[in-house]
Amino acid sequence: MNSKTILLVEDNPDDELLTLDALKANHVGNAVIVARNGVEALDYMFGTGKFSGRDVTDQPAVVLLDLKLPKIDGLEVLHLIRADERTKFQPVVILTSSNEDEDRIRGYKLGANSYVRKPVDFDEFLKAAGQLGLYWLLLNQPPPHY
Incomplete structure (x- = not known):
């Protein structure tokens, strides 16, 4: 089952608020789950940690993933999502302020959709x-x- 939730992985409170406001302003009324670091993102995806017991068959419609995250960075989060059979096709959009060619190349090599x-x-x-x-x-x- 594919839910219509959005998983926003963002550690900057200003960017989080901006993204939530932008979605609302564009009439995207879907539920948004916010993970503020890479560990929380993976816990949500795999039903562990504070998301223990979550129905992991109900994955978000899309993950909006920042790269510069505390605990586990965004590229490692993407790698772990792609490495797991349950989430290897999960749509993941890297949404970042980074304009580094290396980040773009690594993101696409690891399977980012955008x-x-x-x-x-x-x-x-x-x-x-x-x-x-x-x-x-x-x-x-x-x-x-x-």
């Missing part, structure tokens, strides 16, 4: 986050039985 640089301008960020939400929630067709 790499989006956070726009600095608020209006551009609103538009970008809204487009992300609409695409991944309404247009994208995940593989069956994942």
Whole structure:
């Protein structure tokens, strides 16, 4: 079963609020689960830690993943999501302020579905986050039985 929740993995409270506001402004009313570090993100995905007992067959429609995270960085989170049979097809969009070529290359090598640089301008960020939400929630067709 594929839920319509969004997992936002973001450690910066300002960027978290901006992303939530941008989704709301674009009428993306889906539930958003926020993980503030890589460990929390993996706990959510695999039903461990503070998410122990969560139905892991109900995965988010998309993971919006920052790269620069405490405890476990975003690229390692992506690697671990792709390495597990239960989540290897999970849509993951890297949403980061990093414009490093190396981060983009590693992100795609590890199986990111998309790499989006956070726009600095608020209006551009609103538009970008809204487009992300609409695409991944309404247009994208995940593989069956994942």
